[in-house]
Amino acid sequence: MHSHDLVDITIIGGGPTGLFARFYAGMRRASSQIVDALPQLGGQLTALYPEKYIFDVAGFTKVLAKDLVRSLAEQSAQFGAREHLNQRVVGLEEGDGHLVLVTETDRFPTRSIVIAAGIGAFSPRRLPQACAAPWYGHGVHDVVTTPEEYRGKRVVIIGGGDSAFDWAHQLQGIAAHVTLMHRSDRFRAHGATVAAVEAAVAAGSADLFTFHELADVRSEGDRLSGVQVRNTKTKETREVACDVVLPMLGYVSDLGDLLNWGLTLEKDEILVNSQMEAGRPGIYAAGDVTTYPGKLKLIAAGFAEAATAVNQAVHWIYPERKVAPGHSSNMEIFGQKDD
Ligand SMILES: Cc1cc2nc3c(=O)[nH]c(=O)nc-3n(C[C@H](O)[C@H](O)[C@H](O)COP(=O)(O)OP(=O)(O)OC[C@H]3O[C@@H](n4cnc5c(N)ncnc54)[C@H](O)[C@@H]3O)c2cc1C
Incomplete structure (x- = not known):
């Protein structure tokens, strides 16, 4: 010591x-x-x-x-x-x-x-899905320090609180596309930020998937290339192409x-x-x-x-x-x- x-x-x-x-x-x-x-x-x-x-x-x-x-x-x-x-x-x-x-x-x-x-x-609360664990640090990031790092990237944000909505809002115009995914339709975020993200969804520059969770991570070589997401009600899955996943699940x-x-x-x-x-x-x-x-x-x-x-x-x-x-x-x- x-x-x-x-x-x-x-x-x-x-x-x-x-x-x-x-x-x-x-x-x-x-x-x-x-x-x-x-x-x-x-x-x-x-x-x-x-x-x-x-x-x-x-x-x-x-x-x-x-x-x-x-x-x-x-x-x-x-x-x-x-x-x-x-x-x-x-x-x-x-x-x-x-x-x-x-x-x-x-x-x-x-x-x-x-x-x-x-x-x-x-410490940031980690995604419970084991498929995400190997990608932490290269493709999955739970702290955003420099938004510019996401310029031109397709970003999937997971969470329904202030951080998730703040970043979904602040990455507009920086990221190529933002998808926000939450496992329910109840958000713990500031009403004005939720409204701003909903406006981006209406304008086609963002997607908002409620009642969805991560099902699997897709990769091309050693690069994260997308996620499979599952509807928690219907259990249907769909593929979302992306470069980065940002779990914003609190601390x-x-x-x-x-x-x-x-x-x-x-x-x-x-x-x-x-x-x-x-x-x-x-x-x-x-x-x-x-x-x-x-x-x-x-x-x-x-x-x-x-x-x-x-x-x-x-x-x-x-x-x-x-x-x-x-x-x-x-x-x-x-x-x-x-x-
Ligand atoms: C989203 C958000 C927005 C906010 N906005 C405002 C605002 O507008 N105005 C305002 O006044 N306040 C605001 N706050 C509150 C403000 O951030 C806190 O009051 C402030 O950070 C408290 O400072 P602190 O130094 O006491 O503790 P912290 O900022 O929590 O720092 C404590 C430090 O102690 C370290 N630590 C803890 N335990 C150990 C250990 N065992 N060993 C070693 N290190 C340890 C931690 O790693 C941490 O770095 C906001 C908070 C949040 C979450």
Whole structure:
């Protein structure tokens, strides 16, 4: 097992809350690092809605989720703290006067922890059909990061929720053709997006198959060339030629071992007090993973909670340092003078 250097604050989760926590730790001259299970920073913004606009982040009239992540990552990296990606935290141990976070391959000794784990380590829900399994990564993709990759391609989207309809809508004009397939006629998507996709169907640029499921995958050589789909009511099958299948079946998320750390929990969320303390000395929590009366699961709330959690952690590690950070506009670390 690879053991990393001891730092002041280890942040579990590199979503917006964790990124802002890392910035704040640097501003308070505390060493820090982010540990995240996903291969990219950004949490839900990167994994679930990179191409969607966000309208309620202070300072932006509107901002694409992926652009907000880029800005947060840039701000967060300025003090040199690292991120360790593809590292899912699976355990917590007591070290010699410090804590140790354990992943499958690494150990992260740390003086304190800020848990910014959101809805937990999440992974896309996979198609249950065994025929799809060998095609994941080349022909079957459950995360869309760059829509341009689908330019000129015939795309089959499977699902009936927001992501399925969002992509069926957003790939209009990019993909050569879009077929959306869902196993019922009940959609869990925004009405306006459903209407937009139905309009595309009426205009002949998309197909919508309700009560259909994947029956088989067709290939030419090592290339996916189509799917056989089955009507769940009549059991009739039909062939759909396509280049790409995008299963949009939602995510499975799991807080896993965090639930066994003796923290104050309420329905699988961490019940924090106004100092963002999580029920065990040196452990704080912020963002979507937390709950308290009046909690808002929003990016803006996560930012404020991250600042509180880090300021408390810094004071806990170094009691001589005040909880209140002072104003960044006066800070020497930014080359400013106290006025
Ligand atoms: C479709 C959609 C649209 C949204 N639109 C808006 C909006 O317009 N405005 C708004 O304010 N909010 C919006 N939200 C909510 C917003 O995305 C969340 O409030 C925000 O992502 C919470 O940030 P977070 O950093 O606390 O958690 P997350 O973004 O969930 O990040 C948590 C990170 O922790 C990691 N993690 C979890 N467990 C572990 C572990 N054991 N080991 C290692 N890493 C772990 C995860 O991999 C993840 O990267 C939207 C959400 C969705 C799904």
